[in-house]
Amino acid sequence: MHHVVLERWSQGNSGFHRLDARAKLGAALVLLVLIATSRARLPQLGAIYFVLLAGAFAWARLPLRAALARSAVVLPFSLIFGAISWLAGDSSRAAALVIKSYISALAVLLLMSTTPMPQLLRGLESMGVPRFLLMVAQFMYRYLFVISEEAQHMRAAAAARGFTVRGASAGKVPFRPAAGVLAVLFARSYARAQDIHRAMVARGFEGTFGLLQKSRFRWQDGVFLAAAVVTPVAVRFALERIAK
Amino acid sequence: MHIPDGFLATRVWATLDVAAAPAAVYAARRAQRGFQEWQAPLLGVMGAFVFAAQMINFPVAAGTSSHLVGGALLTYTLGPAAATVVMTAILAMQALVFQDGGMLALGANIVNMAVLGVLAGWLPYRYWGSGRWRKAAIFLGGSLSVLASATLALAELLLSGVRMPGAVLGISMGVFAVSAVLEGAITLAVMSALEAMNPNFVRKPAQGPSYALGAVAAGAVLLAVVGVLFASTHPDGIWSLAQKIGLASQAKTLIHTPLESYEAAFLQSAWQRKAVAGLTGLALIFGACVLFGRLVTRNRST
Amino acid sequence: MTPLITVRDLRYQYDDGTLALRGVDFELFARETVALLGANGSGKTTFVLNLIGLLAGHGHIEVCGMQPGKDTLPGIRRKVGLVFQDSDTQLFMPTVLEDVAFGLLNAGIEPEAARARATEALAHTGMMDAAQKAPYHLSAGQKKRVAIAGILAMQPEILILDEPTTYLDPPGQASLIQLLRRLPQAKILVTHDTGFAQALAERACFFDQGTIVATGPVTEIVRRFAWDRAAVPAEACEEPRP
Numbered sequence: 017m018h019h020v021v022l023e024r025w026s027q028g029n030s031g032f033h034r035l036d037a038r039a040k041l042g043a044a045l046v047l048l049v050l051i052a053t054s055r056a057r058l059p060q061l062g063a064i065y066f067v068l069l070a071g072a073f074a075w076a077r078l079p080l081r082a083a084l085a086r087s088a089v090v091l092p093f094s095l096i097f098g099a100i101s102w103l104a105g106d107s108s109r110a111a112a113l114v115i116k117s118y119i120s121a122l123a124v125l126l127l128m129s130t131t132p133m134p135q136l137l138r139g140l141e142s143m144g145v146p147r148f149l150l151m152v153a154q155f156m157y158r159y160l161f162v163i164s165e166e167a168q169h170m171r172a173a174a175a176a177r178g179f180t181v182r183g184a185s186a187g188k189v190p191f192r193p194a195a196g197v198l199a200v201l202f203a204r205s206y207a208r209a210q211d212i213h214r215a216m217v218a219r220g221f222e223g224t225f226g227l228l229q230k231s232r233f234r235w236q237d238g239v240f241l242a243a244a245v246v247t248p249v250a251v252r253f254a255l256e257r258i259a260k
Numbered sequence: 261m262h263i264p265d266g267f268l269a270t271r272v273w274a275t276l277d278v279a280a281a282p283a284a285v286y287a288a289r290r291a292q293r294g295f296q297e298w299q300a301p302l303l304g305v306m307g308a309f310v311f312a313a314q315m316i317n318f319p320v321a322a323g324t325s326s327h328l329v330g331g332a333l334l335t336y337t338l339g340p341a342a343a344t345v346v347m348t349a350i351l352a353m354q355a356l357v358f359q360d361g362g363m364l365a366l367g368a369n370i371v372n373m374a375v376l377g378v379l380a381g382w383l384p385y386r387y388w389g390s391g392r393w394r395k396a397a398i399f400l401g402g403s404l405s406v407l408a409s410a411t412l413a414l415a416e417l418l419l420s421g422v423r424m425p426g427a428v429l430g431i432s433m434g435v436f437a438v439s440a441v442l443e444g445a446i447t448l449a450v451m452s453a454l455e456a457m458n459p460n461f462v463r464k465p466a467q468g469p470s471y472a473l474g475a476v477a478a479g480a481v482l483l484a485v486v487g488v489l490f491a492s493t494h495p496d497g498i499w500s501l502a503q504k505i506g507l508a509s510q511a512k513t514l515i516h517t518p519l520e521s522y523e524a525a526f527l528q529s530a531w532q533r534k535a536v537a538g539l540t541g542l543a544l545i546f547g548a549c550v551l552f553g554r555l556v557t558r559n560r561s562t
Numbered sequence: 563m564t565p566l567i568t569v570r571d572l573r574y575q576y577d578d579g580t581l582a583l584r585g586v587d588f589e590l591f592a593r594e595t596v597a598l599l600g601a602n603g604s605g606k607t608t609f610v611l612n613l614i615g616l617l618a619g620h621g622h623i624e625v626c627g628m629q630p631g632k633d634t635l636p637g638i639r640r641k642v643g644l645v646f647q648d649s650d651t652q653l654f655m656p657t658v659l660e661d662v663a664f665g666l667l668n669a670g671i672e673p674e675a676a677r678a679r680a681t682e683a684l685a686h687t688g689m690m691d692a693a694q695k696a697p698y699h700l701s702a703g704q705k706k707r708v709a710i711a712g713i714l715a716m717q718p719e720i721l722i723l724d725e726p727t728t729y730l731d732p733p734g735q736a737s738l739i740q741l742l743r744r745l746p747q748a749k750i751l752v753t754h755d756t757g758f759a760q761a762l763a764e765r766a767c768f769f770d771q772g773t774i775v776a777t778g779p780v781t782e783i784v785r786r787f788a789w790d791r792a793a794v795p796a797e798a799c800e801e802p803r804p
Binding site for chain 1: 611614616636639640644646648650651652654655656657659660663664665667668669673676677694695696697698699712713716
């Protein structure tokens with residue numbers, strides 16, 4: 017599964033991995049805004065940003081080709097709209113759609129494959145995102161795979177019982193049983209949530225979550241952030257000057 | 261329906277990011293009041309449930325299948341505030357982990373699906389969820405939640421200048437309509453199964469009226485924002501769209517009211533006047549909905 | 563010697579009226595291991611949940627000198643560590659270390675000290691390398707060890723394990739038996755696994771319909787209630803009656 021790979025990548029120990037989550041998040045946001053708002057010299061800008069990102073992947077010792085492939089999930093959507101724009105005569109917008117969406121996806125992938133989810137959530141909290149929202153996200157992430165697995169098993173069991181040999185619906189779950197599967201999955205998820213709460217209370221939970229590790233913003237993180245902001249801005253500024 | 265980065269115009273995604281933030285914070289605060297202290301694990305697990313549920317395919321016809329989106333179902337089981345929180349977390353997770361939807365566009369996706377989509381699903385249930393029309397209300401809620409999200413996404417793309425010739429527009433709307441109907445059907449089927457299992461899983465429609473007004477007001481404001489953005493960036497776009505659909509000529513003949521000047525001012529006037537006009541229009545619609553809802557509920561209680 | 567746990571005439575009724583516990587008497591002494599045997603629904607798990615106040619019944623309960631009440635529950639829950647059957651429910655934090663430290667942070671211990679004690683508990687159960695891993699990546703046996711580490715970090719006097727061998731393969735079960743033998747705390751094992759009970763427990767209590775109907779050495783109880791699969795006769799393949 018996709019997020020299993022992402023998790024493995026994020027457990028790496030390169031210098032890039034060890035940067036503070038907030039620094040990486042800030043750098044990613046800056047790059048995203050710069051590419052989203054650019055108009056002139058887009059192909060060149062995209063190419064240079066691509067090189068920067070590829071360099072970061074190398075620094076993080078992550079497989080570049082796999083990363084490029086994963087970011088390509090966004091391409092079907094942008095290629096379709098790009099094709100439509102091209103056929104409507106707007107070829108610059110077509111290129112913009114494809115370039116911008118891909119570079120943005122690559123930047124987000126870099127962030128997520130070098131920052132473990134708990135660290136990212138902690139970083140977001142120190143940046144002011146409401147804790148409740150982050151706690152919900154944390155629990156969701158923790159139980160994503162568990163409940164997905166349950167759903168797979170139930171789907172297989174239901175399909176085996178509603179099995180049609182011929183036709184397009186072969187092996188699929190018919191409508192009513194599918195609704196039943198969802199209802200049972202809901203009930204089990206709800207019961208699981210109650211059990212989790214019980215386990216939490218049994219270990220002294222009183223309503224608030226304690227923080228195990230305070231993330232510290234070191235000078236190295238500051239240097240990285242400064243460089244990661246200045247470089248893409250300078251590149252874009254330079255390109256736009258040349259364009260004029 | 262998850263808009264990636266690079267599609268929306270700057271003022272669109274930026275405005276929606278700014279709009280989404282307080283909405284999400286408000287929903288988080290409201291959701292915390294509804295349950296005891298176990299809301300965070302409960303909502304988290306329910307979010308995981310929706311993720312997993314989206315993997316269950318419902319056969320439609322001729323080999324195609326659809327799946328639950330889940331906004332309406334969450335609303336009917338957890339309430340609208342919690343549903344917004346869960347959907348927000350889901351959208352963020354999808355954007356970050358699965359690159360399904362952009363990071364800058366997250367605000368837009370949140371407004372479309374977590375806020376207005378949930379609201380669109382909740383309104384029919386709130387006003388018609390008890391009584392004879394319950395099943396219809398659930399079906400309508402499911403359909404509207406998907407339809408509202410999809411239409412808003414389309415509108416945002418259009419006003420960002422993404423080309424969409426009439427044929428593509430037509431096909432898109434057709435696909436949306438089908439998805440909406442399917443979501444309504446799936447939501448209804450799952451709700452029936454849930455109620456048979458344990459009536460307590462499903463919420464009673466008439467919860468606090470104060471939330472109703474606040475939420476609808478907030479929703480109306482958000483709609484006004486999107487609408488005004490639409491109008492301000494592409495006044496000719498909206499007009500040519502209207503012409504294509506054939507409304508333009510009819511509008512000219514129908515609107516012989518104080519709002520006639522609205523039509524003329526629309527294309528040239530300052531941002532503020534458009535905003536006021538938009539808000540007025542929405543206030544009228546909102547007022548009509550509330551009045552209608554009150555009428556319906558009062559008739560039933562007598 | 564005063565018992566660590568004393569229970570007299572414990573009764574518990576569910577919301578729908580079913581009597582889950584009908585007057586249970588029980589004692590647990592220091593350093594002893596007791597197995598709770600009995601059919602599903604006989605009240606074993608309900609009993610155990612009552613001990614730490616997750617369910618509130620009627621009757622006398624005393625745990626380490628405290629009776630369950632609003633003020634004493636935090637203290638009781640620190641003295642009694644409950645390991646749930648489903649490790650995925652028990653390990654709810656995103657990383658192993660955070661999960662083990664959960665109880666410590668709730669008890670008000672400073673983050674630095676909590677980290678140290680959590681690491682120590684993980685070392686004690688042989689799971690140090692997993693500290694930064696996400697729980698679902700671990701095997702069932704590893705999850706069980708982490709769950710136990712989370713309890714041990716609180717330095718309890720009593721361990722309660724609810725059906726601990728359920729998801730474990732035979733090597734996992736053997737490994738768990740070895741771990742539990744090393745731990746000096748008094749233990750209550752709720753289990754269907756008679757071999758597991760025999761390997762660890764000195765005595766067993768047999769639950770039937772909400773009361774303890776017999777206590778005694780494990781082998782004796784197992785034999786008396788035919789609680790062993792060996793009790794199924796070899797030629798059981800008769801024609802099913804129409």
